[in-house]
Amino acid sequence: MSALFQPLKLRSLELTHRGWVSPMCQYSCDPDAAPGVPNDWHLMHLGAFAVGGAALILTEAAAVNPAGRISPRDAGLYNDEQAEAWARINSFVHRHGVADTKMGVQLAHAGRKASTYWPFSGQRGSVPESDGGWTTVGPSASAFDGYAEPAAMTEDQIQEVINDFAAAAVRAVGAGFDTLEIHGAHGYLLHQFQSPLINTRTDSWGGDETGRNRLTLAVVDAVRAVIPDGMPLLLRISATDWAENGIDIGASVRLAKQAEEHGVDLIDVSSGGAVAHQQIKPGPGYQTGFSARIRRETGVPTGAVGLLTSAGQAEHAVATAQADGVFIARAALRDPHWWLRAAFELGHDIKWAPQYERAVPRHSF
Numbered sequence: 392m393s394a395l396f397q398p399l400k401l402r403s404l405e406l407t408h409r410g411w412v413s414p415m416c417q418y419s420c421d422p423d424a425a426p427g428v429p430n431d432w433h434l435m436h437l438g439a440f441a442v443g444g445a446a447l448i449l450t451e452a453a454a455v456n457p458a459g460r461i462s463p464r465d466a467g468l469y470n471d472e473q474a475e476a477w478a479r480i481n482s483f484v485h486r487h488g489v490a491d492t493k494m495g496v497q498l499a500h501a502g503r504k505a506s507t508y509w510p511f512s513g514q515r516g517s518v519p520e521s522d523g524g525w526t527t528v529g530p531s532a533s534a535f536d537g538y539a540e541p542a543a544m545t546e547d548q549i550q551e552v553i554n555d556f557a558a559a560a561v562r563a564v565g566a567g568f569d570t571l572e573i574h575g576a577h578g579y580l581l582h583q584f585q586s587p588l589i590n591t592r593t594d595s596w597g598g599d600e601t602g603r604n605r606l607t608l609a610v611v612d613a614v615r616a617v618i619p620d621g622m623p624l625l626l627r628i629s630a631t632d633w634a635e636n637g638i639d640i641g642a643s644v645r646l647a648k649q650a651e652e653h654g655v656d657l658i659d660v661s662s663g664g665a666v667a668h669q670q671i672k673p674g675p676g677y678q679t680g681f682s683a684r685i686r687r688e689t690g691v692p693t694g695a696v697g698l699l700t701s702a703g704q705a706e707h708a709v710a711t712a713q714a715d716g717v718f719i720a721r722a723a724l725r726d727p728h729w730w731l732r733a734a735f736e737l738g739h740d741i742k743w744a745p746q747y748e749r750a751v752p753r754h755s756f
Contacts, residue, residue: 393706393734393737393738393739394409394710395408395410395702395705395706395710395717395733395737395739396408396410396734396739397409397709399692399715399716401570401623401656401657402621402622402623402656403619403621403623404493404569404622406446406447407491408446408490408730409446409709409715409716409717410445410446410705410716410717410719410729410730410733411445411447411449411694411716412437412440412447412448412449412720412723413718413720413723414450414451414452414497414572414627415451415720415721415724416451416452416461417432417436417451418461418464418509418510419432419433419464420467421464422464422523425472426457426463426467427454427465427466427468427469427470427473428467428473428476429450429473429476429480430476433450433451433466433476433480434479434480437480438480438484438487439727439728440492440723440727441487441488441489442487442488442489442728442744442747443723443726443731444728444729444730444731444733444742444743445488445490445719445723445729445730446490446491446492446493446730447492447494447495447569448493448494449496449497449718450466450494450495450496450497451465451466452465452466452497452498452574452579453466453467453468453473453477453497453498454466454467454469454499454501455468455469455498455555455558456500456552457469457525458500458505458525458526458528459499459501459502459552459580460501460506461504461505461509462507462508462518463509463518463523464509465501468496468559469558469559471562473562474562474563474566475566477496477566477568480494481494481566481567481568482567485567487744489742489743490730493569493570494567494569495568495569495572496571496572497571497573497574498559498560498563498571498573498614499573499574499579499580500552500555500556500574500579500580501579501580502527502528502529502541502579502581502583503527503528503529503534503538503580503589504535504538504578504579505525505528506526506527506539515537516538516539517538517539526539526541527539527541528543528548528580529543529544529583530544530583530584530590530591530596530597530606531589531590531592533589535578536666536667536668546596552580552606552610553606553609553613556610557613557616557617561617561618563618564617564618564619564622569622570624570625571614571618571622571624572625572626572627572659573610573624573625573626573655574627575607575610575628575629576627576629576659576661576662576664577661577664578629578663578664578666580606581606581607581610582628582664582665583665584596584603584604584605585607585646586603586637586666587603588632588636588637588665588666589665589666590603600645604649607626607646608649608650608653611624611626611653611654611655612653612654615653615654623656624654625655625656625657625658625694626647626650626655626657626658627658627659627661628646628659628661629643629661629662629663629664629665630643630660630678630682631643631681632663633669633670634668634669634670637665640684640685643660643681644685644688644689647689647691647693648688648689648691650691651690655691656692657691657693657694657715657716658682658685658691658693658694659694659696659718660681660685660693660694660714661697662681662697674698675698675700676695676704676707676708677697677698678695678696678697678698679708679714682708682713682714683711683713686712686713686714686715692715693714693715694715694716695713695714695717695718696717696718696720699717699719700719700721700722702732702733702734703736705717705719706733731743735752736756
């Protein structure tokens with residue numbers, strides 16, 4: 392029997408299998424008429440994965456305040472209009488998901504990597520205020536290569552961000568999400584505080600590893616305090632900075648254990664993004680070893696992500712205890728029915744939408 396298609400329970404949330412959708416920014420909100428509000432593109436994009444058999448879909452990064460958006464076209468969850476739009480999408484996915492699909496939102500703040508041009512704008516770097524951009528913030532006044540210099544955050548600003556994560560979590564629960572993920576990876580704000588390559592503060596929010604991890608754990612505490620006890624909380628981390636003197640897997644193992652003690656139920660293990668001079672070494676399943684070590688040394692459930700494109704890769708990662716589930720990203724963009732295909736290839740009988748049943752494969756997909 393396929394390991395990938397075994398159920399998994401996290402707190403009160405029951406997932407029908409371990410094949411999930413990774414957060415993927417779409418840069419498709421209208422920055423003028425409805426900033427941060429998901430629209431029909433997002434309904435179509437996420438709904439396709441539900442019909443395609445995903446058991447859990449995580450949305451793209453939803454900023455917890457306007458300044459936390461990666462670009463002016465990014466989604467948010469900091470006002471009621473955005474929450475209502477997400478509720479519409481959640482209702483659609485819950486109604487049409489063939490694998491009893493569950494929805495999770497990734498709550499995020501981009502920090503010094505905010506206010507940038509979206510990838511298909513034809514421009515790169517920071518968006519000036521004259522074009523709808525804004526002044527960014529970070530743990531220290533050091534810029535990501537090619538971006539505008541951020542302002543070092545004050546104590547009050549740090550507390551405001553913690554409160555914003557909690558407020559967004561309350562809206563997420565009201566909008567019908569089944570779970571939440573805190574984005575602490577890829578060089579965004581929480582990762583910026585974690586990384587010694589970026590955080591040069593000398594107060595209690597910097598310095599040693601305890602100080603640098605303080606904001607991430609404070610956000611976890613704030614979010615955990617306002618969501619139902621039965622709702623699982625996920626945390627995405629960058630297991631390594633892929634750069635000398637940056638975060639390494641040992642530091643990430645320690646963070647994962649602390650996060651579990653503060654109420655996190657699964658670590659979504661990615662890597663990189665902190666600095667432009669990273670020396671990343673991509674390849675098929677290149678991050679599953681990080682997931683496996685965190686899982687092995689802490690006992691915390693993990694999700695693996697990164698160049699996992701085939702059913703065989705995903706099956707192997709779960710069957711060999713490298714991860715409790717697999718997040719699919721670009722492969723899902725290429726084939727929104729990835730999970731139906733994977734089930735066929737692994738010999739697992741999976742439900743199809745009745746409108747598509749005439750296409751159920753008999754001999755080949």
